[in-house]
Structure formats: C-alpha cells, structure tokens
Amino acid sequence: MITTQHAENRAWAFRAIEELQAFLGDSDFEGDIGEEQALLDRKWRELRDNKYRMVFLGAFNVGKSALINAILGDEYLPTVLEECTTKITHVAKAETMKTVLNLSVPATENEFTALSNLIEACNMGASVERAETGDDLTIVYASNAAKDLLKSLRPLVTVSADEDFPLLKSLRNKFDEIHVYLPTDLLEDDIALVDSPGVHSIAETNEKIAHEIIPNSHLVVCMIESQNAGNEQNREFIEQIVKHRHRKIFFVINKSDQLNPDEIDPLGRRGPAKDLLRSLEGIVDHPEIFFVSALYALVSAQLANYHLQLSDIEYNNKIKIPWAIQRDLLQCEEPTKGVASYLMIQSNIAALKNRLIDYLYKENREGAILESVCRVIAARAWAYARPLQIKLEMVMDNPRLDELTQQREQLTKRLEDLRAQSQNVQELFQIMAAGGSREGSVYTGYERLVSELFDDKAIEDQVLKPLGQWLAVKENIATAKRASYAPLAAEIQRIVDAFVQRCLDRLLGEAHSVQRRVLDAMGALARDVAPVPEGLVRVSRGPIGTLQAGMAASYFGFLVSGAVLGAVAGAVAWSVLIARPDVQIALNNLLQDFFYLDARLGAGAGAVLGGVLGLLLRGATSTGVRREKLARCVREKVMQLLTQGGKSEVGTVFNAARDQLREGMSQCRAAFAENIRKAFDDALAGLSMEIETIRAEEEEIRRKQEEVVARIEPKRAALADLAEKALAIAEANAPNEAAAGVGA
Structure with missing residues (x-):
C-alpha cells in the first residue's frame, strides 16, 4: 500500500511539473520564463533520475547479489562464488533493459570491437552503443530476459572475468561502476539497488564505496554471515557509517534456511542476532535485524514466473521443505504456486522489502526526493498563483464600480422621490384646479369659480343694476332713442366687458395663484415647466343686435x-x-x-x-x-x-361669456397639467436614462470582471490545488522525527 501510494504521488508530481511548465506559456504568467523553466526542468530530471539508493554491503559469498536477485524476482546478477561481483552495480527501473558502463576514459576501438563481438557471440540480439556525449558505453538488449543480462555481465563484473575474457581486461580497468536498467514492476521507479563488490570483511570495503557510494545513499543493508555475526572487525566500519555518514543500517542475516528455527530471533535474545547485538553495543541503539533466505525468495519468484519447474528443485539439497508440508503442497490445486508461496513466506523477503521501502518513503531524512520536489512544486505553484490572486483582487475591488453603485442607488432614491413628488404635485393641482379638499384646505376649482362669478346675483349687481341706473336717466333714453339706441348698446357692451374682464382677471389670478403654489411644490423642477400660452383664456364678444323700444x-x-x-x-x-x-x-x-x-x-x-x-x-x-x-x-x-x-341677427351662433371662460379655464388647467406631467416625465426620463447609463457601465465593468475571473480563477484554483496537494504529499513524506534514528 505504501509503494502504491508513493508511486501514485510520484506520478502526480511529474504531471504537476508538466502543468507548471505549461503555465509558463500562459499570458497570465508573470515572471522569468527562462529561469522558471530551468528550475522545473531540473526538478523533473531530479524526480526522474534521482533515486533512493540502497547499498548492499557484505563479505564474499554472503549473498548480496542473491538478495538483489530475490528482490528483482529473477537471476539478473551473477551469484556463484567465482562470479562474485567486482564492480559497483547500480540497478534501477527503466522502460527497456540496458547496461551502461561508466568509463573513466574513452574506450579504444579495439575495446569497443571486442565488447561488441562478445555481445554478438552471446546470440541475444543485443548491441553496443557509444554515448552521444561522454565516454559511456551502453549495451542495449533486444529482449528483457534476465538470462541475457546475466550473460553480458559475466565478462564485465565477475572475479573470473580477467581469465575467462582477457580481451576485455583493459576495458574493465576503465570503469568501477555499471548501471543496469530493468523494466520490472518489482522495483520502484525511484529506488536504485547498489550491489557492492564482496570482500573478506565489511571493514575491507574499498574507498569508493566508503567515501562516495555510502554518503550518496539513503540506507545501507549490511549482509552478515550467521557464523560471523559478532565479528569485531565490522564494528569500526559500522560505527563510521552510523556516526559519521549518518546512514540508517539494516542488518540482514542471509541463508536463514540453513539455521535452526530457534536460532532465528530478530530480537537478539539468542543465536546469531545475539552475537550481532553484542558487537554493536554502544554503536547502534535498537538495531533492526532481519533473517532472510535469498535462495528461497529467488526460487519462489522463478517458480511463480514459470522460469523453474518443480522438477528443477526436486533434487536441490538447499531447498528444504518438511515432508508433510511438501505433500500437502503437491496435492493442492496448483502445486507450483503453492510451493512458490511457501518458499516466499519462509524467505521473509517481503517483510524486509516493505520495511526498507517504508523507511525510505517515511523516515528517511537524507535526500527525500519526492518531498523535496513536491515542496518546490508547492512553492512555485503558490508563486505563480499569487499574481493571479492579486489580479482577481484588483479586478473585484474596483473603486469605480463602488462609486457607480453608490451613484445609482442615490439616483434610484431620487427617482422614487421624484415619482412620489410627481404624484403628489399632480394630485395637488388636480384638487386645486378641479375643486376639492386636501389636508384641511378646501379649493373652489376653476369651473365652480366661473359659476360663482356668473351667478344671477353677480350679474344683477354688477351688470343689470348699472344698466338700470343708466336707463333711469331720461336724457339717456331720449339720447338713445334719437340715435337708434346705439348709446344704450355701447353702454351694455361697456358694462358687460368690464364684468367679463373682472371675471377673467379673477380667474387668471386664481389660475396664477394655483400655478405658483404648484410650482413652489415642484422646487427646482419648476424652471422646467413650460408656461401656459397667453390668450388661452379669452372671451369673444357676442352681438348685442338691435334694441327694439318703438311706441x-x-x-x-x-x-x-x-x-x-x-x-x-x-x-x-x-x-x-x-x-x-x-x-x-x-x-x-x-x-x-x-x-x-x-x-x-x-x-x-x-x-x-x-x-x-x-x-x-x-x-x-x-x-x-x-x-x-x-x-x-x-x-x-x-x-x-x-x-x-x-x-346673431344673421343666424351666427355665439357662446356665452361664461361658457367661453369655462372652456378657457378647462384648457388652461389641461395645458398646465400637461406641462407639469411633461416636466416630471422629462425629469424622470432623464434620471432613468442616467441610471441606465450607470447600470450599463456597471454591467460592462462586471462583464469584464466576469471575463477576467472566468479566465484567471480556474488557473489560480488549479495552481492552488497543485500547491496544496504538493504540500500535503511533502508533509506526508517528511521524515518522521519520532521514528527510529539512523542508528536504530
């Protein structure tokens, strides 16, 4: 489960780096593209190439290569005594199988030809290639078969190679390390296994391993012979690794299949582990000891992959399966798988492998690759997201929008107040002009005022009585008679005109008074009210005609x-x-x-x-x-x-002065009402247009905001998600301080 999660996180980190690289070309990226691209490229290569390195140390024939083969699930590395490894061999996962020789100086043409001829003679379809840059030679294999790799490694890394393949001796002297790449699912993408040459004791490990390989490793697997577990010669070297190199050491006692069950005690209470603990006293606190059988694990894997048959191990005296168990296994539905499963359990390889990986991914303090890369991913994602966040904040925090909103709200309030004022003023004018009461005041109204001005008493007092007084004077009648009553007609016209004029003045005065009060109620808007046209209220004289008074x-x-x-x-x-x-x-x-x-x-x-x-x-x-x-x-x-x-005497119909004044006052009222309405309508329309103009500007700003948010927010959110997940992975992969120390 740990390896699966780690693999998923590592794969995610690759995708995250690629997403960050893609964002560098985005128009919203702010920064030095070249510098950022170089950093991300470096981290991508670091994630791809940098490995958690496990170094396997041990004496000759202790089983280092065998243990690595057991972990890899097949026999890739030479393991027999005469084929013990003499070169430092790095094993890592790749898409295709290849071997890279890290030469200190370029290979001569003879050396290149000798290696090519040898590989060709192995009849495995492999080829040798020179590196485009540098001095390395690469063996590229046509297949991924373990036997092909094993064939090619024997003339390069084994003890007997100088005698068996003398033509390659000069080439072998030009490299101390080789890198083997395998397409296997049994090895994690970011873990490399380092097989070191065997020596008579751990203390004799060569300088390169001691000063280069171990310091650049993340943990050390120290292979111990069960018979020499307490060898004091190892103590000084182990102390150097723990105290000076600060590396975690796991102690592995191989060939547990050759021990009695009561000798297998990882807690060190008895057997080889007890001797080992005694020799480590004062150097390593609570050392982790594993008993394994690399042989059982390798045979188990080869049986599971059908590279071996049960008949192949039937007479192998190193494979010891109790008779009762063997009988049961052979009688199960799939005997080969049954035996393979039994041997794997007995090998204890799975427990060792899981613990090693668990330490690398969870407790390792040195060169935590995924953690380091994820912290960079988080830092760069936040760095890229920050300008986007600032852009969003600037876009959303728009003072002009706040100003427009405030203006619109104020204008909307003014519009509502103006509508109320319009209704109030028009109602006031209607009551004052048509008659009625409002807030305790009673208004006569134009038409009623006309009626009052032209009632019988008014006419009697102001027109008929003066005319009667004129007729009471004999000289007036005599004069009128002599002039065919023209003087009487003129007097009638004078008095009637005066009466009508007084009525007209009174009505116009009333109208002006009403209008002034209405205009006062309109405030500043009064200046926009068009005046009522002059002469709208007027009276045309009616004909008096002939006055008949003959005797x-x-x-x-x-x-x-x-x-x-x-x-x-x-x-x-x-x-x-x-x-x-x-x-x-x-x-x-x-x-x-x-x-x-x-x-x-x-x-x-x-x-x-x-x-x-x-x-x-x-x-x-x-x-x-x-x-x-x-x-x-x-x-x-x-x-x-x-x-x-x-x-008239000629048949023309004429209207009475009262009716003309009624009509004129009605027109005056209608005209002024229309002017009031128009003034308010124009003002309301102006405010509405102003509000709509502001609203249009607001909508345009918001549209642009939405465009910016729609463009930037997904990018910001994606970067934030990358940063948060990268940080979560980094924290999850951070070294556990509470875990056992390097010497544990």
Whole structure:
C-alpha cells in the first residue's frame, strides 16, 4: 500500500511539473520564463533520475547479489562464488533493459570491437552503443530476459572475468561502476539497488564505496554471515557509517534456511542476532535485524514466473521443505504456486522489502526526493498563483464600480422621490384646479369659480343694476332713442366687458395663484415647466343686435281702446239723456231731421271722444313704458351675452361669456397639467436614462470582471490545488522525527 501510494504521488508530481511548465506559456504568467523553466526542468530530471539508493554491503559469498536477485524476482546478477561481483552495480527501473558502463576514459576501438563481438557471440540480439556525449558505453538488449543480462555481465563484473575474457581486461580497468536498467514492476521507479563488490570483511570495503557510494545513499543493508555475526572487525566500519555518514543500517542475516528455527530471533535474545547485538553495543541503539533466505525468495519468484519447474528443485539439497508440508503442497490445486508461496513466506523477503521501502518513503531524512520536489512544486505553484490572486483582487475591488453603485442607488432614491413628488404635485393641482379638499384646505376649482362669478346675483349687481341706473336717466333714453339706441348698446357692451374682464382677471389670478403654489411644490423642477400660452383664456364678444323700444303699436292700442270705451260710454250716456222728457224735446227741436240716429250718435261721439282721450293718456305715460321695455330687452341681451348664448341677427351662433371662460379655464388647467406631467416625465426620463447609463457601465465593468475571473480563477484554483496537494504529499513524506534514528 505504501509503494502504491508513493508511486501514485510520484506520478502526480511529474504531471504537476508538466502543468507548471505549461503555465509558463500562459499570458497570465508573470515572471522569468527562462529561469522558471530551468528550475522545473531540473526538478523533473531530479524526480526522474534521482533515486533512493540502497547499498548492499557484505563479505564474499554472503549473498548480496542473491538478495538483489530475490528482490528483482529473477537471476539478473551473477551469484556463484567465482562470479562474485567486482564492480559497483547500480540497478534501477527503466522502460527497456540496458547496461551502461561508466568509463573513466574513452574506450579504444579495439575495446569497443571486442565488447561488441562478445555481445554478438552471446546470440541475444543485443548491441553496443557509444554515448552521444561522454565516454559511456551502453549495451542495449533486444529482449528483457534476465538470462541475457546475466550473460553480458559475466565478462564485465565477475572475479573470473580477467581469465575467462582477457580481451576485455583493459576495458574493465576503465570503469568501477555499471548501471543496469530493468523494466520490472518489482522495483520502484525511484529506488536504485547498489550491489557492492564482496570482500573478506565489511571493514575491507574499498574507498569508493566508503567515501562516495555510502554518503550518496539513503540506507545501507549490511549482509552478515550467521557464523560471523559478532565479528569485531565490522564494528569500526559500522560505527563510521552510523556516526559519521549518518546512514540508517539494516542488518540482514542471509541463508536463514540453513539455521535452526530457534536460532532465528530478530530480537537478539539468542543465536546469531545475539552475537550481532553484542558487537554493536554502544554503536547502534535498537538495531533492526532481519533473517532472510535469498535462495528461497529467488526460487519462489522463478517458480511463480514459470522460469523453474518443480522438477528443477526436486533434487536441490538447499531447498528444504518438511515432508508433510511438501505433500500437502503437491496435492493442492496448483502445486507450483503453492510451493512458490511457501518458499516466499519462509524467505521473509517481503517483510524486509516493505520495511526498507517504508523507511525510505517515511523516515528517511537524507535526500527525500519526492518531498523535496513536491515542496518546490508547492512553492512555485503558490508563486505563480499569487499574481493571479492579486489580479482577481484588483479586478473585484474596483473603486469605480463602488462609486457607480453608490451613484445609482442615490439616483434610484431620487427617482422614487421624484415619482412620489410627481404624484403628489399632480394630485395637488388636480384638487386645486378641479375643486376639492386636501389636508384641511378646501379649493373652489376653476369651473365652480366661473359659476360663482356668473351667478344671477353677480350679474344683477354688477351688470343689470348699472344698466338700470343708466336707463333711469331720461336724457339717456331720449339720447338713445334719437340715435337708434346705439348709446344704450355701447353702454351694455361697456358694462358687460368690464364684468367679463373682472371675471377673467379673477380667474387668471386664481389660475396664477394655483400655478405658483404648484410650482413652489415642484422646487427646482419648476424652471422646467413650460408656461401656459397667453390668450388661452379669452372671451369673444357676442352681438348685442338691435334694441327694439318703438311706441306706435302702443299708441294705436290706446286709441282703439279709448274709442271702444268712448263708444260704449257715449251710447250709455245718450240713452240716459234721451230718456229725459226735456232732453227729448230739446233734441227733437235741434235734430228734427236726424232723430233716427238716436243712440248710435251717442256711441260715435263717445268713440271719438274716447280715442282722443286714449291718445292723450298714452302720451302721458309713454316714458315709463319705454324704460320698462328697454329694461326687459337689456336683460335679455345681457343674459344672452353672459350665460345663455344665442344667434346673431344673421343666424351666427355665439357662446356665452361664461361658457367661453369655462372652456378657457378647462384648457388652461389641461395645458398646465400637461406641462407639469411633461416636466416630471422629462425629469424622470432623464434620471432613468442616467441610471441606465450607470447600470450599463456597471454591467460592462462586471462583464469584464466576469471575463477576467472566468479566465484567471480556474488557473489560480488549479495552481492552488497543485500547491496544496504538493504540500500535503511533502508533509506526508517528511521524515518522521519520532521514528527510529539512523542508528536504530
């Protein structure tokens, strides 16, 4: 589980570096691209090339190469006594299998040819290549078979190589180290195994290992012979590693398959471990000791991979499986896998490998590669993200947007107040102009005021009475009569005009008073109210027409009436006179010839006398009658002019002054109401337009903000995620101070 998580984290670190490298080309990156690219490239190579190195130390034939083969799962390195390693061999994971010889000086053409011929003679399809730069030689294999690598290593690294392959002796003298790369899943990508040459004791380890390999390693696996576990010769060298090189040492006692079970005690209470603890006393506190069987582990892996068959180990006297267990294993469903599993468990290799990896990934204090790289990833990701964060903060913290928002809110409040003011002012004007009450005040209204100004009493007092007074003057009537009543018409016109003008002035004054009050209520907006057009309220004169005050009919009437009455009176009087004897005698004597006329004569005489009397009576009363007739005519004309209207003598219809004033005041009210409404509408429209202009600018700023956020925020978030995860991985891989120390 540890290795799986570590591999996932390492793979993630590669991707994270690549993402950071990709961001360097982004338009929003701020920094020195070249410098950052070089740093990331260096860290990428460090992550790829730098390895956690395990150095395996031990005497000849202690099983160092065998243990490495056991970890790798096949026989890649030579292991028999005569093939013991003489060169420092680095084993690491790669995509293809190859061996690199690190030459101190270039190979001669003869040396290159000798190596090429030897590799070709091995018949494994491999080839030798010179490095493009440097002096290294590389053997590239056609397959990944362990046997091919083993064939190529024998003439290069074994003890017997000088005798067996003399043509390569000069080449072998030019390198102390070789690097072997294997495409195997049994080796972690960032772990390298370092196989050191065998010596008679650990203390005899050569200078290169002591001063170069170990200081550049991360842990040391010290292979111990079970028979020589307490060898004092090893003590000084181990002390140097622990105290001066500060490296963790794991002690491995190999060939545990050759020990009795009671001798296998990692706690050191008995057996070889006890001897080892005694020799390490004062140097290593609580040393970690493992008993393993590299042979069992290697055979197990070869059986599992079908590189060996059960028959291959049947007569191998080094493989010891109790008979009862062997019988059960051979009777299971898959005997080969059963035996392989049993041998692997007995080898204890898995426990050792897991502990070594656990230490490297969790407790190692030196050169923690993944931790180091992840801390750089976190630092660079934060460094790249910071300018983005500042950009976002600057974009979002826009003083102009705050200013616009404040202006818009203020204008919106003004708009709401103006709407309320508009409604209030228009309602006030409507009540004042049309009539009504508001806040305890009662307003007459234009139309009602017109009615009040033109009521009967006003007309009687201000028009008819003055005209009556004029008619009461005899000279006025006589003058008017002589001039066909033109002076009377002029007087009527004068008085009516004066009355109408007073009414008009009163109405206009009222209108102006109302308008001033409304304008006062509008405040500064009053200057935008257009004035009501002059002459909107006016009165056209109506025709007075002919004034009829003739008396002929009256005289004729009085004549006829007097004659009739005289005739009746004469007849009656005649009859009374004739009845008297003395009158009859006198009349008979006087009127002998006309006596037949009798009463008719009296009637005729009475008629003549009555007519004369009627004319005399009409003449005596003609002035008063004429005045009354003129008064009625004047009233009729005045009422037509002021309240009734009518037709002229030529048939033209005219409106009364009252109706004209009503219409004019109605138009005045409508015009002023329209001007008020327009002033408010214009002001409201202006505010609304101003608000919309501000809102449009706000929206444009926010749109640009959103564009910037949409462009930058995902990048910032991605970088922040990289930084946080890298830091989490680094912290998880940081050395555990509570864990056992280097000497533990």
